[in-house]
Amino acid sequence: MTLQDKFSELDNQNKALLAVNFYNFETLSGVLRAAAAQDTAIILQSTKSTIDYLGLEVTAKLARAAISQYEVEAWLHLDHAQDVNLVKRALDTGYDSVMIDASEQPIEENREVTQQVVEMAKPYGANVEAELGYIAKLGQSKEKAAFTQPEEARDFVEQTGINALAVAIGSAHGFYDKEPNLDIPLLKRIREETPAALVLHGGSGIPDSQIQAAVTNGIRKINVATEVKNGFMNTLRQEVPKSDEIDLRKIFPPAIEHVQSLLEEKIAMINQA
Ligand code: 13P
Numbered sequence: 001m002t003l004q005d006k007f008s009e010l011d012n013q014n015k016a017l018l019a020v021n022f023y024n025f026e027t028l029s030g031v032l033r034a035a036a037a038q039d040t041a042i043i044l045q046s047t048k049s050t051i052d053y054l055g056l057e058v059t060a061k062l063a064r065a066a067i068s069q070y071e072v073e074a075w076l077h078l079d080h081a082q083d084v085n086l087v088k089r090a091l092d093t094g095y096d097s098v099m100i101d102a103s104e105q106p107i108e109e110n111r112e113v114t115q116q117v118v119e120m121a122k123p124y125g126a127n128v129e130a131e132l133g134y135i136a137k138l139g140q141s142k143e144k145a146a147f148t149q150p151e152e153a154r155d156f157v158e159q160t161g162i163n164a165l166a167v168a169i170g171s172a173h174g175f176y177d178k179e180p181n182l183d184i185p186l187l188k189r190i191r192e193e194t195p196a197a198l199v200l201h202g203g204s205g206i207p208d209s210q211i212q213a214a215v216t217n218g219i220r221k222i223n224v225a226t227e228v229k230n231g232f233m234n235t236l237r238q239e240v241p242k243s244d245e246i247d248l249r250k251i252f253p254p255a256i257e258h259v260q261s262l263l264e265e266k267i268a269m270i271n272q273a
Contacts, residue, residue: 007197019043021225030259097127133168154193171202191218215273
């Protein structure tokens with residue numbers, strides 16, 4: 001099933017998928033073990049930084065091999081690409097879905113580059129996600145607020161032909177300094193205006209009740225990265241000083257298990273929405 005078809009199915013069920021960033025085999029396997037244990041479909045995401053680290057071919061083929069090994073229904077998604085050439089390379093390497101993020105450009109430029117990516121993705125049958133509004137990236141101010149406007153979202157989706165839209169409704173990437181407060185009434189209005197699958201970025205640290213309200217009111221994809229990195233590294237920090245073990249295959253499993261249990265809880269919570 002294509003991710004676009006999956007989004008239509010989720011729309012009928014008023015449900016959402018978790019989309020998780022991976023960084024190496026250990027985080028990838030933690031994500032897939034969680035999906036397998038919860039018998040649920042999942043989206044695996046990689047950013048340019050992960051692709052720079054692993055190489056594009058290894059990123060894509062490692063993910064494909066792991067999806068097959070863990071027998072999970074999963075899609076490979078390129079997260080936050082700002083360069084059309086990277087999108088093309090990812091499509092050529094077999095990504096199911098790509099995000100072009102020109103949200104920091106003026107809306108005309110965002111529209112133009114997004115249209116270009118939609119055309120580029122057509123022969124591959126790939127899903128295309130774009131972003132409208134301001135969702136603070138790591139290190140950016142969370143005070144600046146430019147939430148997605150419903151009519152602008154409608155026009156942007158119609159004019160570009162994207163399948164999925166990342167909406168700015170009060171979330172931000174990375175850790176929150178204070179509890180986020182998602183604008184659910186705004187989300188409802190955006191949903192009334194557009195059929196695109198709505199995406200919630202910055203899923204780490206949002207209280208469960210708000211995530212569930214977001215799903216009930218139209219979010220179809222929930223992105224989580226920071227909690228995975230943080231949980232993985234904190235577990236390693238605790239484990240490494242405890243022994244002189246040099247067999248790294250004995251050091252990583254507790255961190256993998258941490259990622260698995262963290263995500264199993266999230267999947268169960270999302271599925272209960
Ligand atoms: P967090 O790192 O805040 O979980 O956000 C993830 C994300 O939105 C990736 O695109």
